[in-house]
Amino acid sequence: MTFNLSRNQFFLLLFIAQTGTVSLSFQTPFINATGRDAWLVFIGVGIFHYVLLLIYEKNYQYFKPGPIASWLFIGYWFLILVSFISYVDYTLAVWAFPDTPQILVIAIMVGISLYANLSRAETVINLSVILVPLIPLFYILLLFAWPNYVWTNLFPIGTLDRSELIKGLLTSQFTFIGIELFLFFRKHVDQQHKVKGRPLFIYQSIWMVFFFSSVLFTLAYFPLVEIKRIPEPIMYILKTQTVSFVERIDLFFIYLWMMWSIITIAIFAFTSIYVLQLHVKGHRKRNTIILHILLVLFPLLFLSKERVAMIQSTLPYFHLFFIMVVPTIVILMNRRKKK
Amino acid sequence: MRVKGFILLICTLLLSGCWDEKQYRDVTNVSLAGLEGTPGNYKAQFAFPVYVDGAISYTTVTGHGISTRGAKNSTNTSQGLDTAELEVLLLADDAAKNDIYPYLDVLFRDPRNRLSANMAVVEGELAPYFEPIKGKGEDISTFYTQLIDTAARYTLVPKIDLQQTCTILFAEDITLALPYIRMDEESGMPTIAGTALFNDQREFTGEVLDRKESAILMLLQKKKGKFSRLDFLWKEGAQESPLSINIMAIKKDWKISDNQINASYKLKVSVEEFPHDSLNKKKTKKDVEDFISKELTKNFTAVVKKLQEAKSDAVGFGQPVRAFHPKLWERGDWGDTFSEIPIQVKVKVEMMRTGILN
């Protein structure tokens, strides 16, 4: 697979991969772990994210994963995919489809990803454009709730102890999922487009504003006790908003979020197949179909709330390993080789 | 082969039907729900429109608990009851005197429910409030919606929907205050009587602020509706003159120390009615400003006193305390601390406009 990315495409791809399912699911566990300090912790997390991006940008040329690392990554992405699909399906079942067989909903969602992945590579890459007009729209709707945000809810700060902090940092890793795609796709970016410096900073700012404001809004809207009861706080904020001709904006949002998640799923599936193609030549179609069949079957094992929670809670550990440890080893090995 | 498979798939889908379909014509939307009774013995009442031969009429049924599944008549009506389009939820005062969250849980847990419904506490039995109102048609839920909305627009009662109710119930630093509705004895119509105060155990305290007091409670919260009118009687020697003002803007400044709260308010007002006239004179103007400031300080203090006695921090003094004054906050239960701490209220009025007369 050879393809070329413009700077805009690259960052859009990265953004959709990093947000997607996580945009709705991460606030509650994160705030539950860190309490009112969540927003403060998240500033720190944001800086960490930026540093990570800078390191990636500096070393991406050396990132040439061998077969072992590639297979590890594919396995990890598979875990992410299964966790996303089961989470989306569980949420959809609770919010909208209590009676529809879950396998059907999963099959339809995975089917879309399959359709996209059987098309040309550019299709998956540009798929996220459909979200470009929709995401700002719902962000504005969140701002409509402004009068109901109680800003004193953000204080007092500094009540965190170390174990809570570590737990918070771990849960905040959900927002990083997908950052590893930077390493894989960076080399496809048009050489004439500058990524270093300002463009990277703009991307970091958008990422930061998106997640940080979602944490901030959640904290300001709900008292801590209530957040513990609500798994998808953003949905609840939207639930009370009324625009003149439609009520229940949350209903629209959940389907937008579902589309968003499907696209994220398609992107991860695409990346898995892409990395697979680096080492196993040929049979792209067959491999894509096999991957998607597995994606229909595996999430069926994780359909209850506890199992969704279980798979969610293990993800950050895997994730840290894959964004820090594996790239470091691969980069160091390649650097040494080069010397 | 592919085409055949596709047709087969479509047919299966069509035959298997749509699992979660809920045809609009098959649901009856409860627009007004009420709750009374004591724990273990709830009685709920629902009002909903019935559509027969192209006309709307309204019916009520009773049931146990607010979940419509418990509604006794649910099976009797031709269509299932659904609270998805609930507009108003009324709580009888005896029911509200218990922790009210358990009643509401079902409304929050079901994704179909809309959380923008209004809430109010009513005095006495529920049944009379569900009777059709003379001259207002049978559509009582719209009547209550309009009643509460208008009152909120005139800064009489807080505009609180279900979601905000829940949020405030769970907040430790502010307590709930809901519109209080009472049967007017003369007209036999439900009217806004004031504001019902809740304590931090999520129970109705039984204390009710009257209309003027609840308007002041709104000002204390700095939550002004579209209009906010206050009436006074101006005395100068033997001369008496009605004086009514409209509040244009409020500025609040709370100074919190560990053993006292100083709340000072600055109001910008315009004069609506003042037959005494001659507001162009500096002295008169100053006198009127001072007079209103003094009166309002008195009123504000009285309302705060009443809140303290009811242990109901409906203003939200607890919010900055919890955020910035941990020492005071950690003294104990905020309800108790609030009722004991001295709160000094000071109001300063500035007259910005005098209408088109002097």
Added chain:
Amino acid sequence: MDDVKSIDGMILYIKNIFHDSADLIVEEIEWQKKPAIICYYSVINEASQVNKELELIRNRAEEGLLKWGETAASTVQAFSVPTLIENVATGSVAVVFPFTNLLLKITIPKMPVRSISEPDNEHVIRGQHGGFVESFETNIGILRKHLAIPDLVVKSMRLGSDTNTLVSYVYIESIANKDVVNDLKDKLENIGLSKIWGTGPIEDYLEDSVWSPFPQFLNTERPDRVIANLLEGKIAVFTDSSPTALIAPVNFFSFYESPDDYNARVLVGSFYRILRLISFMAAIFLPAFYIAVVSFHSEIIPAELGKQVKLAVNDIPYRPIVEALILELFIELIRESAIRLPTPIGQTIGIVGGLVIGNAIVDAGFVSNFMVIVVAMTAISSFVVPSWEMNMSIRLIRFPFMLAAALFGFFGMAIGTLVLFIHLLNLSSLKQPYFTPIIPFDPSRFKDVFFRIPYVRMNKQQKTFTHGADKEGGDR
């Protein structure tokens, strides 16, 4: 005598080739004391002009000019039967000289051609009112008149063994992409169809995906549209027998551009272009949205409206999807019948169908009046598209969406949207991306899609409103 006999035999032979058609003229004439045969169809040749031309050539021949036969309207070829057939069939006069084995071809056609008129399906308010006609010469003539440049290239070929239709493609050499031109040429040459009588069959062969609901060629009868597209580097395909030009490679958004946009003022043009794109959304999603709301998500209807909707749908015996299909069928029937009927009756049918039956169908309790509003809105929105082909496509696409909405509500619509989007991303027109500038995503080009950008930006004009100050404008 032998000569005479063989000439007679030859005439008979030629008559036989053309099956002794009544309009065929095969005669013996005298040419420099020797017999020759003239052969042509009387209905498509200007006989008197041919006589003059013959006279001219005869004089040239007698003067002994070397190239006696080469004039503006004639040429000399070696004689063979296929050449003869081709020349006569395509409307030339053939003069055969059996003794020198030459064939003189004189082309002075008298083809029956409709006069130029405004195309009925592509009206504009401001702009050119002439349209193409069913003639290669006239059509290319119109183009040549507007594009007086040597770079305008016309290539022709005869296609279809049974119809022998003249197919030509036009492009501007300096602007059009060579690969695309070659691709089109290959595709045209490989058309294996024996019968071609319009642009329809050609379009099927040229399209990259025939089963896609979206047209991958822009069909137009308007010269200004063709010229604007040629200047953007596109290729136009004409057939001699149809006034329609096929333009490719096109993208999705060019179907939403009308020549009116560029004749109107900038703001007005932009406004209507955006309106058309909104109409695309409405035409596809509106009925599906209504069905989804009424069958799945009734809780989103505001309370006041809810009562009205409920009142309307409460006594309808059918599911919303059936209701919608009844009405859609009804509207399609009106539309289809209105095309067939003469214009004055067509309007009557519109009124009877739309108003009378529409009202009665609601009163009878077949469908709800909200559904009538929705379906009528959809129909109107779908007719906003300036291209007839796209209009038909949109009318078709909304049925799967309605079905999806009836099965899964908003979920079905969201899935349908994704499928549609992926399909559009995959689609290509002459191997060029159909859904640019979304694929490849290029935000800087979006302004051309949604707005009609002014041609000229003022430069070197009065720069300030302040009197006297800085008349020439600074060096900014």
